[in-house]
Amino acid sequence: MPFIYIIYFLLMGQTPITLFQFSDQSDLSKWQVVNDGVMGGLSKGSISINEEGKGVFQGYVSLENNGGFSLVQYTFDPRDVSGYSAIELKLKGDGKNYQIRVKSESSQYYNYSCSIETTGEWQTISIPFNKFIPQFRGRGLNKSPYPGKMIGEVAILIGNKKAEDFKIEIDKIVLK
Numbered sequence: 001m002p003f004i005y006i007i008y009f010l011l012m013g014q015t016p017i018t019l020f021q022f023s024d025q026s027d028l029s030k031w032q033v034v035n036d037g038v039m040g041g042l043s044k045g046s047i048s049i050n051e052e053g054k055g056v057f058q059g060y061v062s063l064e065n066n067g068g069f070s071l072v073q074y075t076f077d078p079r080d081v082s083g084y085s086a087i088e089l090k091l092k093g094d095g096k097n098y099q100i101r102v103k104s105e106s107s108q109y110y111n112y113s114c115s116i117e118t119t120g121e122w123q124t125i126s127i128p129f130n131k132f133i134p135q136f137r138g139r140g141l142n143k144s145p146y147p148g149k150m151i152g153e154v155a156i157l158i159g160n161k162k163a164e165d166f167k168i169e170i171d172k173i174v175l176k
Helices: 003-012
Strands: 017-021 031-035 044-049 055-061 070-080 086-092 097-103 111-117 122-128 133-136 150-158 164-175
Touching (some): 017 070, 031 055, 111 122, 111 150, 150 164
Antiparallel strands (some): 055 164, 070 150, 086 122, 086 164, 097 111, 111 133
């Protein structure tokens, strides 16, 4: 392949896009916590910025009153992601499992979900779009995996079917 074509393909490749980078100056107004209280549950979660400028989603999950989850979601104007194939998160969990969820737009009634395991250390987790499976209220849907055309919401949910405290620090969320 001639050198000029190699340069062309390198230049035409998509550079990563940062959907959200946490810092001590971050505006959290587009981040919203949704707890199981919407169904009568007693779980509590919150989102804040720590001294290092990282986002911190923390709280506890209660199974009382049919509860069992806490979620934080970042909603934004839908953007075209057709040139990308994965979402990457740099985070530090607490050794628990979480779900990463995406929606093509925030008004979409279902989400696409992928479970991750955290180690208690800083991790960079890259999730290919085709690993996000459609679901509604935790139940799978007979639909194709996330098509990776538009994105308007990213969420992190904990709901491991047990009462537990949780804490996950987030540095950034990137499209690759």
